[in-house]
Amino acid sequence: MPDWVNVPNFLTSLRLVAVPFIIRAILDGRHFFALALFAAAAATDLLDGAAARHFHVTTRSGAYLDPIADKCLLSGVFLALASARIVPWWLVAVIFGRDIYILLGVATVLLLTNVRGFPPSVWGKVSTFVQILTAVAWMGRDAFQFRFLDAVSLLLLWPCAGLTICSGLHYTWRGVQIARAH
Numbered sequence: 001m002p003d004w005v006n007v008p009n010f011l012t013s014l015r016l017v018a019v020p021f022i023i024r025a026i027l028d029g030r031h032f033f034a035l036a037l038f039a040a041a042a043a044t045d046l047l048d049g050a051a052a053r054h055f056h057v058t059t060r061s062g063a064y065l066d067p068i069a070d071k072c073l074l075s076g077v078f079l080a081l082a083s084a085r086i087v088p089w090w091l092v093a094v095i096f097g098r099d100i101y102i103l104l105g106v107a108t109v110l111l112l113t114n115v116r117g118f119p120p121s122v123w124g125k126v127s128t129f130v131q132i133l134t135a136v137a138w139m140g141r142d143a144f145q146f147r148f149l150d151a152v153s154l155l156l157l158w159p160c161a162g163l164t165i166c167s168g169l170h171y172t173w174r175g176v177q178i179a180r181a182h
Contacts, residue, residue, distance in 0.1 A: 011048035015041045015069040026080035031143035038139060041073055042132060066169045067120075070128065071099065074179045076140040077135050087138050087157075094161045095131065098168040105175045121174060127160075127167035134160040 018041040025034035048066060052058050078095055081087040107117055120128075134156040141149035 006059065006062075007055060008048040008052040008057060009059065010060045011044040011051060011066060012065050012069045015044040015073055015147065016065075017046075018044075019069075019072050023076045023080040026077065026084055026086070026139070029084070029140055029142075035136070035139040035143045038077060045070060053104065054138070056169065063100075071075075071133070074128070074131055074135065075099070077139075078131075080153075081135065081138055087134075087141060091134075091157055091161055094111060094164050098127075098164050101168055102171050109175055109178055113179060115178050115182060121170050123167040123170040127163040130156070130160050130163050 011054045022037045080104040082089045137153040141153045
């Protein structure tokens with residue numbers, strides 16, 4: 001059996017498979033179902049890492065697949081939320097702009113150096129966490145119709161955008177440091 005066939009990669013694959021169903025639920029206005037699927041998909045992100053550590057099975061394919069699944073999930077959710085006119089398009093532009101900017105930076109480092117490892121930064125992880133909170137707040141707002149979630153959702157827009165931009169700047173700083181070292 002190939003080394004990429006393992007429990008952590010199976011859980012990551014489940015997250016990828018869930019993405020179109022979450023997007024469809026958001027676009028169809030099935031907010032509670034979308035939120036429940038998103039929660040299950042987010043749980044697979046926690047479980048795949050725990051399973052990899054527990055079973056001592058970290059693979060190169062898993063190292064690539066996990067962040068791809070995360071990006072597909074968050075990007076898909078935010079695109080669907082904006083398409084359904086739930087979150088503002090400018091927030092999606094900030095999130096996608098940062099991701100494209102980071103990809104271009106990584107491509108540049110790959111072309112100009114022999115560096116091949118790009119571990120996530122603390123700011124990247126914080127940004128991702130706040131993006132998840134923001135998506136949950138907006139989906140929860142529509143699923144449960146609690147008045148306080150309107151305020152929480154609106155309040156989270158600015159920290160989400162700010163931390164997304166900060167993490168992009170931090171990745172720039174790290175990229176410059178890497179380029180200078182090589």
